[in-house]
Amino acid sequence: MLKEPIGEATRERILDTALEVIAKRGYSSAGVNEIVELSGTSKGSFYFHFPSKERMVMALLERMSDKLINKVNSSTKNQPTPLHRLAASIDILMSVFAKKKTIAQVLLLNVVGNGKAMDKKFLPIRERFLTLIKQELDAAIESKQIAPLDSSLASQMWLGGIQEVILHWLLTGQPNSLAEVTPALKNALLMSVGADLSALKARTV
Amino acid sequence: MLKEPIGEATRERILDTALEVIAKRGYSSAGVNEIVELSGTSKGSFYFHFPSKERMVMALLERMSDKLINKVNSSTKNQPTPLHRLAASIDILMSVFAKKKTIAQVLLLNVVGNGKAMDKKFLPIRERFLTLIKQELDAAIESKQIAPLDSSLASQMWLGGIQEVILHWLLTGQPNSLAEVTPALKNALLMSVGADLSALKARTV
Amino acid sequence: MLKEPIGEATRERILDTALEVIAKRGYSSAGVNEIVELSGTSKGSFYFHFPSKERMVMALLERMSDKLINKVNSSTKNQPTPLHRLAASIDILMSVFAKKKTIAQVLLLNVVGNGKAMDKKFLPIRERFLTLIKQELDAAIESKQIAPLDSSLASQMWLGGIQEVILHWLLTGQPNSLAEVTPALKNALLMSVGADLSALKARTV
């Protein structure tokens, strides 16, 4: 009655399972076999819905980054200034990854360097986040919240910085909770572009 | 008399070739076959010198990070303060990667997420760079060059930020030369820890 | 309607071919490659049907000993006494091996010592034959056809004696036909447990 987009159930089931399996095993060790078995479907179904394993993963990553960017957009909607929006973005990213380890694992451990020279294929996803950050930085510059700077470079630095902190947490378990370090990370990033932290705090209230 | 490490020729040849092949194809697509063929050796030789492909790659990464860290240490030896040393480290890292793309590709594209759950195996290498940065940050804090902060977190942010800029360059070709963005990246990172940039410049002279 | 085990064709073809190849080359020299080529299937099929070469061989041996034991059981069904059943068992074993050299080769030349410490894996098959003999010996003891003795030991001696005669024939070609020596072997084995041969003959009529 409620299985809304009829006929897509199998496709979704495959993607859901793929997320789990890739998080557990990594991209190239995640076999179509295991995905198909755990999802209760079949090889034939898999290749009916996706032309290849690679394209399936791209669909998965797209679905994931869509959701993630939507969440970011929701959380920034009501923020008064570009810097507030950047701060809110960092908050939401960190909290989402903290809550869904699998998403972090797949997006961060497999988006980069997956061993099959498909790095370029994942670029669009990275680009989306870079653009997100860059736009707000440019807006902050335009509104004189921060001084002019190479916003492209800065956004790369931000993305990398955030990624590495999460990665470190995934791989070493340090810190216990991402929430612990989020404020400090946010401060450091904002300071790196010369933002006035006091202005931010005042307004958050 | 001086050709000290005799008999290591084959081993070195394999490692050199592996670097090229992994840079070209990524870790898991770099076949022992191709490495052996291009290096003009044999499978038997490969497995005489290394117990497995995995261990060979670890040896390669160790050799690479040894060299890299040595270069960093050389370049910071004569710097007067911790912040100067951090700045010099960034300079040398960026210039090395700019010069040797293959090193960047292997170290950055394969250190993380290579698809066979060996991520943890590469941790020691990441850790070495993190420690390098952290030590100088701690020294800078102790010598009051910067205010106290979570130096562990900061070093992660630095490493991630630097990595991402290089990665972006590798994957998109932007900017044309890493040298272009090095000063701005350096500034941003130093500002992120609240460093006084003017103090740095004054002393560099 | 009656082609019951449909879809098992490939699996059976592999087992049939494996029997030939192992008889020709021995267990460890029988390559999956050759088995697959001669059976007109593929490596993929092989590993779809069996998890490993070793497990395939175990399946083969099981199938063989099942058939063999069924034949023995059929032939002893109508025998009046335990000793008659033992005599009939020897007859049928010898005649089966005489007819199907490949079965003898695989079952006797590979059941023991195949070079990869899997000897213990084949034990169950030896055990089945030992049990078969032991049960009849015990029955013969109980029915006072023979005096009490270590039936376990005796069954080992019987099995080994029969095996060796067949082996000798396989390896040297002597005697020309197993049938030649079957009566003498049967007598010797029965005498070894103190059986009264005359009683046997009288009743066979």
Added chain:
Amino acid sequence: MLKEPIGEATRERILDTALEVIAKRGYSSAGVNEIVELSGTSKGSFYFHFPSKERMVMALLERMSDKLINKVNSSTKNQPTPLHRLAASIDILMSVFAKKKTIAQVLLLNVVGNGKAMDKKFLPIRERFLTLIKQELDAAIESKQIAPLDSSLASQMWLGGIQEVILHWLLTGQPNSLAEVTPALKNALLMSVGADLSALKARTV
């Protein structure tokens, strides 16, 4: 001073080690590498002393069966009759194998069915034991200790029977000690050729 056949030390060391390794791993899993390492020699030495692994094993088996047959001959030297000699042979064989498991493992688990179609190569060794038994059986027939029979067949049955009992002990650990079953085995074998057991006992004293 006493290292009699100078220069053979290495060769002997290799053979001794090979015995251990083959007992542990079986023929085809016993690698030249391991033998060479454990014996403290080198690949070069190995192939200086033996033209191939196979020939080395044959040399080992020859050495072993020489020793074994010498022991048998010593133990039968002073026995009064052929049947006494046969009984003594069984005793000594069982006690040697009981004492040196490695010898039993190599001689029995690898002489037969070693997986590389070299079965025929080991025939001479089997033949030596068969001949040993056959000669005494023939002598017993000639001296009228037993009635005429197919001594060739009987010797095969004996050899197989003895082998299987030892094999069973090696593979299952039953019985605890070979000595336990030796008298019963001896009796059964002698009865299988129609020997008068009482005559034997009387004379043994």
Added chain:
DNA sequence: AATGAATGAGCTTTCATTCAT
């Protein structure tokens, strides 16, 4: 839409053997 048996190129690894020293 779905199934699962079948494919085969490709993988890493093993190992008896050779040979320059």
Added chain:
DNA sequence: AATGAATGAAAGCTCATTCAT
């Protein structure tokens, strides 16, 4: 006599993909 680096054929096995049903 001895060394051990080098060889390469061959092994068992994996896995994304295809296709008849």
